Amino acid sequence: MHNLTQEHLAQAIGVNRQTILAIEKEKYIPSLDLAFKISRYFGVNIEEVFIFDEKTSTIQSLPESH
Amino acid sequence: MKKNIFYLLVGCVALALLLIFWYSVELHISLFIELAFIVGIILIVAARTRVTDWIDDERDIKITEQATVRTMQIFWIIFALFSIGAVMELLHVPEFPRLPPSMHPPVILPPRLMGYIQLGLLCLMIFLYVGFRIYYAKKYGDFETDEE
Numbered sequence: 001m002h003n004l005t006q007e008h009l010a011q012a013i014g015v016n017r018q019t020i021l022a023i024e025k026e027k028y029i030p031s032l033d034l035a036f037k038i039s040r041y042f043g044v045n046i047e048e049v050f051i052f053d054e055k056t057s058t059i060q061s062l063p064e065s066h
Numbered sequence: 067m068k069k070n071i072f073y074l075l076v077g078c079v080a081l082a083l084l085l086i087f088w089y090s091v092e093l094h095i096s097l098f099i100e101l102a103f104i105v106g107i108i109l110i111v112a113a114r115t116r117v118t119d120w121i122d123d124e125r126d127i128k129i130t131e132q133a134t135v136r137t138m139q140i141f142w143i144i145f146a147l148f149s150i151g152a153v154m155e156l157l158h159v160p161e162f163p164r165l166p167p168s169m170h171p172p173v174i175l176p177p178r179l180m181g182y183i184q185l186g187l188l189c190l191m192i193f194l195y196v197g198f199r200i201y202y203a204k205k206y207g208d209f210e211t212d213e214e
């Protein structure tokens with residue numbers, strides 16, 4: 001939605017591109033800190049990018065967020 | 067310094083250490099390789115701090131942490147097994163009356179064998195760590211590809 005590459009996003013928030021890919025593929029659950037950085041980067045609330053799964057007490061990325 | 071240059075440097079240090087080890091064995095001076103090993107580690111650490119395109123993000127740290135913990139969990143059990151064996155040898159009480167030299171019980175862990183065992187344990191630790199690192203890297207999406 002922002003015509004943004006994983007590489008640019010990764011550089012902007014100080015992580016590796018593979019970490020962005022892993023979050024998208026739901027292989028890695030980001031910390032609250034990183035989740036906030038990503039949502040702040042897009043200028044949206046964290047709930048618009050990630051959802052909190054109460055069963056597992058983890059946050060997951062929304063499928064259409066990127 | 068770029069990451070690839072750093073890996074090249076690590077390779078050169080490893081090769082140099084191998085040569086020094088061989089030379090040290092030839093001369094029978096263990097201090098030589100021990101000092102060279104310390105210098106090699108200092109070189110690698112110093113070079114690592116100068117790598118500019120190295121990003122250790124939270125996922126990398128998590129992979130490293132979990133691989134280290136799992137390695138230690140398995141390694142200390144194996145290490146304890148060998149240590150117990152070595153202590154048993156140290157605590158061996160000679161029988162009385164003393165037996166003639168030819169009838170002494172065989173030495174279970176001679177010093178030279180201990181050296182090989184230590185080397186084996188070190189190699190095992192490295193293999194365990196690399197194995198776990200690959201496992202957790204795969205688990206946290208290191209080998210994932212996308213259509214970008």
